Amino acid sequence: MAPKTASSIAFVCTAWSLLYLIYGNTPRGKSWFGHVTSKVLSDSKAVPIITLAAPLLISTSACILLHRRSSTNSHNKSQPLQPIMRHWKLSFRHGSNTRVNIVSFLIVFVPCLCFFVSGIYRQLRDQRLSFDYMTEICGKSFGILSAVSLSFFLVPVARHSPLLKLMDWSEVEAVTIHIWAGRLGIFGAVGHGLIYMGRSIMQEESVMSMILPPLGCWRIFATQTFDPTHMDSMAELSCYCHFRNLTGFLAAAALCIIGITSISFVRRKCYRLFYSLHVLLGPFSVLMAVFHWKRMMLYLCPSIIYYLASSVPVFMQQWMCYRKNGVRILSVAELSSGVNGDGAGSCVSVDINASERCMETLRPGQYVKLCVPEISLISHPFTVNACEGGGIRIIFRAAGPFTRALAKRLCHPSAATAPTGTMPKVLVDGFYGTQHRCRQVLSHDVVLIVAAGIGITPYLSLITDLVTMTSPESPYRPQTQVFLHWVCRDESLVEYVSRKYFDPLVQDQWLGQLDGMPCCVSIKIHKTTGSSRSQISISPTRTCTGNYSTIFYGEKETEHKSLGLDSQGVPMIDSRFCAGTNDSVMKNINHFLTFSFIACLSLLSTYLQYRSLTSKTAIAPRTYGLLATLVISLSISFASNALVDDDQSNDTILSSLGQLYDCAKLWLNKIILRKCHPSELEFERGYKEIQSELSLPNPNSSDATGGRHACEHDECFGSHRDNTSEITAPTSLSR
Template sequence: MLILLPISRNLISFMRGASICFRGPWRRQLDKNLKFHKLVAYGIAINATIHVVAHLCNLERYHWAQSAEAEGLLAALSKLGDTPNETYLNPIRTFHTSTITETLTTISGISGLLISLALTLIMTSSTEFIRQASYELFWYTHHVFIVLFISLAVHGAGRIVRGQTPESLSRHNVTFCRDHHVEWHTAARCPVPQFSGKEPSAWKWVLGPVVLYACERIIRCWRFQQEVVITKVVSHPSGVLELRMKKRNFKMVPGQYILLQCPSISSLEWHPFTLTSAPQEDFFSVHVRAAGDWTEALCKAFGADGQPLQGPRSLPRVAVDGPFGAALTDVFHYPVSLCIAAGIGVTPFASLLKSIWYKCCEPQTQLKLSKVYFYWICRDPRAFEWFADLLLSLETRMREQGKAHFLTYHIFLTGWDENQAFHIALHWDENTDVITGLKQKTFYGRPNWNNEFRQVAYSHPSSDIGVFFCGPKALSKIIQRMCRLYSSADPRGVHFYYNKESF
């Protein structure tokens, strides 16, 4: 069943994006199952390696069986097939045959080599370094699994693995024939055994996943044809482009992402972008920062002045697939939530904070969530000025609604130069922060997580606190350790539940 892996991510992504079919715990469980994607992929790679090594060892054993030193049953079985009334068991017919040549001149050998190369390419191009350095290389190379599936389907057609036929087995006393193999041609109880290749069956395992993948591709093509209307294009500082779009029957939850394609830039490339709008808004949006060839071309194609579009047809067409992912939805299932973002990991929280604001403003909505702590650690906030503007808007709205206590946020700046430090010190006594313009002043340096978790635990002594993190692995391990450290052994005490958003 491991062969289901190459399509599992696409299939589960589609299933978790189907808001009508999968709701609540089912959708959250599908999101958590994606964590096993890499683990099972590594399991397939290890299994394939063992498979290849076993074949090579068997070929060497077959080769040695044709040597003059071979004797006994092994030599007798290897010599079968030299006369017209015999069938062979050993595919290496002479000792002078090269095992490498034999491997590369058979259907099984060629297809096995293609399977090994395809797996190697898929695994190596899936590393985090390759994905960050060249997402296009990862994307295109990952589709080598098509070659993998075809090769796997025909791999058994070579019938290199052979065995005794059922008819031959029915005429033999296996124990007697094993001990009296020298009498095969004369003993009535032991006629010459007949062999044939095993019936290929790999196609049976490939057929199901291929059908599922074909269905998923058909659905994606259907989504590709659906019209996406761009309602507004906003150009933010630091080279960030905001696209606001509408699409028929588009439903989302906070924290989801979409796959975006612009055919005028590339007809094959789909790039993931986190949704930054709230479900309550009448549009969905993404923020794109020019950080590569494709994103630079997209920003160039969508020159924006921040005003509603007068001629949407003059802009390049975009296609949207999704939405996918919904791990952050669990924020609303805890009375207290602790949200921690580092750098670009702040993007998924834009939609979440907007959604929290809308839910707070709906008088008929009864929320289990009563308090949100938000931490943002960044080296250069100017790269995410659009998010600082969002925080400023939320801060103003919540203060006007008398709910300023609902959201407590802390921004930590980890990088600055001498000129910035002088400017910060000069304007420190002002009512708003000199960096972000917010009422809450920016902290400088890295947070002391022991102090932060201790304070939260002290403020909510008998609560279940959901911790949601999006950022680098090193910080993730620290946050996870803090959750274990400050969770009480008493069932009536405070408990921190760690949730990591894959980004």
């Protein structure tokens, strides 16, 4: 029921925002939305807060609180009666790039285009307007188009985006919405700038003189006494107009550079350049846009607040893990030495210690984002699988600069620049990806999986779960037949994967024949090493021997001492700020309060900062809302992570909340009893009855096991004792 409520709230909020984009810029729509906003905020120009920011943050808060994790075998019960909405979400996830682009086009492009066209029509209905005024109106409309399209472009790229979890959309496919919103924002910014430049050229004014402030304005900056109304003798505009033009040009230029580096060809060839420019020029363009227009922060605050409220707590959790020497690595296995013996192309397996709750959250096909600050500050995605001993395993091939450096650092720690025998600090953030991979497979009668080389990793845990479901002990026997064909030329990788994942299934006789029925899972390995090619079919009698060298540390004491390895670190815990990973609403309280406090305080500070701008030419106060949002996000994220630093502290806090609730209930009942039963004897009887009903310890007892209750009833509520040793409360006592 709770997930349906969250979906309903998200649907209503999305419909409200889309109604504003489609109808809100028409003559009647602008008047109506302005009237509603003036009733709520006493300012008709703060419409984006009511129509864009508030719906987004409210729906996200509801999603975080009400979205719970489904059971592992829920596909068995929900598949036959799957709702239309679920089918649509699965279709979106399974769809081709064309379908994803169509959905993104309908969600982003069409509403923003309606907002743009209706705004121009509303302001240009009078045909007697001058050409200069119409040009100015078109330029402003392009600028507002850019602001509106950028109001939600950060939602798909936030860490553990709650709305994507609710809709069960993949981060890889949902980023298409980010791309469409970014393209539309760049289009609007460029159109806004070109129209105003063309207007200046038609008025026989120099474009460079319009953008670059004259020398007099720079002198005012140098003396730190900037006067926006200052008019230089060599210019026709004030210093504020020059400053506004300069910041607008810089914001548009930064967006254009980001757009060029985001082209598929450039991004694939120069990913490090693409990522670095995104990190540097993204905040720079936002800052320049806020300087450029007084109301820009009202349009950007939904996207910025959502991103900070979702991502900063995750970054803070990673930072606290870094202070504890990162996650604890159990073992490292180098499966091969590479083609040329330099480690390039070699496969490495890393086992990482994980908490029990983390293993309960892991689903087949999911991945984590791994960061090694010693090598790179960029987080890289890696597929994870469960390993024996209660941990996760990452198998990767050293193909790129990061993976080669990571393989060298893990397999040969003494050869690195770090102290001899020490492991690097590894930060792991997860889990990402869909939680319903098995459901997707079981929705078909026959499934064919073809994997090549290291591409087998996303299917290892999936095959294990599917085979487990066909075991005699499993009550659920699906009729889906799965055929896995794995083509690989690395013999050591084949032997390692077979020994770790396929052979245990064979030894348990879960492959081949099952109670006289044909097997539901068939695995065939095609080895293509050199000129000899062979095909291996997994059967119950097959055994395999490994040909690899393994480095252990932390768990095996002899190898640890001989190699002098450092096994410091903490077990990996899944992100506590990921929606849909807990099985109860109470466990979502921490994430809900963190997001809600950041969102509410940031939105309030943004609105107060906008209301405080009494002067149109005020520049520095425009950044106060942005700075306040950043400070609020960091402060609340640090406090939230510090309070629930581990599972034991989290349980303690939940227990304390329950005790506080019981104390509050006891206090209210005490007030009611005092009014209903003024006599001391009747009050004591009712008080003891309520106390035993709530299973609270007796505040008068001082036994060694119970001690005193957390709320200290005697201090809070006073002491009411008598000399009666045993009092029987009447059954008709009013509570």
